[in-house]
Amino acid sequence: xxxxxxxANKKAYTISAQDTVPHLVELLNSFKVGALVVSTDGKTIxxxxxxxxVVRAMPGKIDQLExxxxxxxxxxxxxxxxxxxxxxxxxxxxxxxxxxxVPVVDESGSLLSIVSIGDVVKNxxxxxxxxxxxxxxxxxxxx
Numbered sequence: 001x002x003x004x005x006x007x008a009n010k011k012a013y014t015i016s017a018q019d020t021v022p023h024l025v026e027l028l029n030s031f032k033v034g035a036l037v038v039s040t041d042g043k044t045i046x047x048x049x050x051x052x053x054v055v056r057a058m059p060g061k062i063d064q065l066e067x068x069x070x071x072x073x074x075x076x077x078x079x080x081x082x083x084x085x086x087x088x089x090x091x092x093x094x095x096x097x098x099x100x101x102v103p104v105v106d107e108s109g110s111l112l113s114i115v116s117i118g119d120v121v122k123n124x125x126x127x128x129x130x131x132x133x134x135x136x137x138x139x140x141x142x143x
Contacts, residue, residue, distance in 0.1 A: 003090060004083035006123055007104050007113035014039040014111070017046055017071035021057065024049060024070055034116060035101035038074050043110040045103055047074035052100075080105045083112065087127070090120055 015024055015036040027036060028051055038047035049070050057073040058065065080103045081090055090102060094117055104113040 001087050001123060001127055002083065003081055003085045003087065003104055003115060006087070006115055006119050007083060010113045010115075010119075012037050012103060012111055012114040014042050015049065015070055016040060017069065017074065019070050020066065021054060021068040021070065021073065022066050025054060028054075035114065037078075037103050037111055037114060038070055039111060045078050045080070045105070045109070045111055047071075047076045048078045048101060048103065049074040050101060078103060080109075081115070082106070087120055087124055090115065091124065094120065 013027065013031050013033060013036050015027060015038055017038050017040075024036065028034065034052075035048055035050035037045055038049055039045055047070075053073045053075065054065075057068060061068065079093060079097060079099060081093070083104060083106075085104075094100065094102065100117045102115050103111055104115055106112055
C-alpha cells in the first residue's frame with residue numbers, strides 16, 4: 001500500500017522557527033498532533049519539531065522554557081517520503097532512524113502532508129486484517 005492512501009484529507013500543520021516553545025505546545029495540544037513541520041511558507045521544510053523535542057529541552061532549562069524558540073529545539077535534518085513510498089518502506093525508515101513523524105513531499109520537495117508512526121501501524125494492521133480475511137474466505141470456498 002502506498003502512502004498516498006494514508007494522506008488523503010490529512011493536513012500537515014506548520015509553525016515558524018521564530019515562534020516560542022509555549023506557542024508550539026499550544027498548537028500541538030489544539031491540533032492534537034505530536035509534531036509540526038517548521039516552515040516559513042507552509043511548503044518549504046525548514047525543520048520538524050515534536051513533543052519529544054520539548055521534553056528534551058526541559059532538563060536544566062525548565063525555568064527558561066517560555067523564552068525558547070522553535071529554532072532552539074527543532075530538528076533540521078528532516079527525513080521525508082513521497083506519496084508513492086510504500087508503508088513497508090516508511091516502516092523501515094522510521095524503525096531504523098527511530099523517528100515517529102515523516103513529512104510527505106511532492107517531486108519538487110514541497111510539503112503535502114505528514115505521516116505518524118500511528119498512521120503507519122494502523123494501516124499496516126488494516127492490510128494484515130484484509131489479507132487474513134481474504135485467506136479465510138479462500139479457505140472457506142476451497143472446501
